[in-house]
Amino acid sequence: MTRPLLHLTPTTGWMNDPNGLTQVDGVHHLFFQHNPDAPTFGVMRWGHATSTDLVHWTEHPTALTSRPGAADAGGCWSGCAVRLADGRTAVLYTGVQPPELGGPQRAAAVRAVASDASLVAWQVDDEPVIADWPTLDPPLTDWRDHAVLPLGGDGGDGDGGQGLLQVVAAGTAGHDGAGRLLAYTSSDPELRAWTYDGVFLDAAAAGLDAHVFECPDVFTADGGELVVVLSWYSKDADAELHHSSGALWLTGRLEQDDDGGARRAGAARFVPQRRGVLDLGSRFYAPQSYTAQDGRRIAFGWLRTQDDPAIVGRSSVGAQSLPRRWSVVGRRLHQTPTAEITDLAGDVVVGELPQPVRALVVRLEVDGGASLVEGSLVLVGPDGHRTSVDLAVFARSTTDVLVDGTWTPEASQVEWAEVYVDTGIVEVFTSDGRAAASSDLALTAVAAVEVTGPVRASVRLLTP
Structure with missing residues (x-):
């Protein structure tokens, strides 16, 4: 295993x-x-x-x-x-x-x-x-x-x-x-x-x-x-x-x-x-x-x-x-990976991955006016196994404020996301402090990263 x-x-x-x-x-x-x-x-x-x-x-x-x-x-x-x-x-x-x-x-x-x-x-x-x-x-x-x-x-x-x-x-x-x-x-x-x-x-x-x-x-x-x-x-x-x-x-x-x-x-x-x-x-x-x-x-x-x-x-x-x-920004709980994790990232990989890797981070950004959720991210394993990372979940508001006894949604705008991949476990952290975790344990390594839509991607390897 x-x-x-x-x-x-x-x-x-x-x-x-x-x-x-x-x-x-x-x-x-x-x-x-x-x-x-x-x-x-x-x-x-x-x-x-x-x-x-x-x-x-x-x-x-x-x-x-x-x-x-x-x-x-x-x-x-x-x-x-x-x-x-x-x-x-x-x-x-x-x-x-x-x-x-x-x-x-x-x-x-x-x-x-x-x-x-x-x-x-x-x-x-x-x-x-x-x-x-x-x-x-x-x-x-x-x-x-x-x-x-x-x-x-x-x-x-x-x-x-x-x-x-x-x-x-x-x-x-x-x-x-x-x-x-x-x-x-x-x-x-x-x-x-x-x-x-x-x-x-x-x-x-x-x-x-x-x-x-x-x-x-x-x-x-x-x-x-x-x-x-x-x-x-x-x-x-x-x-x-x-x-x-x-x-x-x-x-x-x-x-x-x-x-x-x-x-x-x-x-x-x-x-x-x-x-x-x-x-x-x-x-x-x-x-x-x-x-x-x-x-x-x-x-x-x-x-x-x-x-x-x-x-x-x-x-x-x-x-x-x-x-x-965890920190509180504007009375909202924000989440980021700790510095011990982010410091593991190396230089941006230019071109294709030289070989399949088990741990990497993909930074996704969009141009002004575009939305991250309009794009897609697919991780491809060396055997051709494909894992889609769900960006659509960030389209909905997940923060509410209590107004006159009623929970009222607050708008949130995602400008960028960082996708941490580790032997099939995926955690996404966004500019507005939200996060999403998933797993596809059939993806033991990543051989290629594919993006579509108005999304720019940069890849860094994570080296423990």
Whole structure:
């Protein structure tokens, strides 16, 4: 099997959500949902990989695994990393009981602390830090995944001096608009004591009919804008999960809720003002981000390569996206590949490719008045296999602003796009900060690049 050069994939087995992203002593740590036993979904563990340059990755032994009789006996599911006051790294993750043991409320928040700065060995608490679900109407059927925001701080991964806000995703299967993000707060420096504060964001405020929210990510961008990223889906019994799912970003502000009721007086809730689709492709889901030591906000997302027909018979399934730098420009979330990736590009290739290559970037530009979506891009493999890169998705507006309670589309104009190709995985980044990921794993190398329409293309090879 030919593995990508720039996208992290597991040596064997199944990979999905990125978890516990952090940087310690210059080393980037990427944990991920992992079933090392087979290239299929199963009882989840936390895989672990590290990199000093976001390009070359070293895979380590399983970091977290289920414990018989414990809160995570049915698996160690998605969560986040938090830096403790003394510099140690802790993670909060969702532990799941097997259905026959836990009944309908079988998920809990579990804390583990790394034994040292390598983050290889972990000490897991015997008892969960959140064991009970709140009572909502309709009753929750899903509760999982964790993000932590320091209150009064700079949006990093530690305590900002005014305690911590934990956001947990939830929802009710079969009920349109029942997706929820729930708020918990803590002043405990060890992250063991949490108070439920109410609904942080509901599906109606996000403009979604989602049954369930997943994989929240919450941070404060430069300039103070609050960013909330979430994944969502509707549990339609007649459709596969990814046919009615996606990832969304929202920017807005925190408001103090003093009206009592089901919420604690003074509790914070998120009031969104803008939103946008995080990725216009068919593969990207469950992203998570972290603040690197140089201040950049870096994100990864799960690329669902199991949807690609060419995955059949392979020993590993799933990949992480390229590392993306997230920033807020004009209250919109912008995405670009990190400098570590863009710096791999060599000089522009003049004429045809001298030989088939596995990794390259194609920059597409148009003349004034023309539209990028009027053109086409086709990648041709050495065996003649042809992959079309869908530029038409960028014709539609994917950013909305809330005006008088109604989500109203904002126009967006794409002036150029950069198409990163890596052993059949394609990620497109545009001038307006949007992105789209796809995969055609039958394209293990590119022998030729074809463009039509009012599009000029320049090709650079990517050399890790």
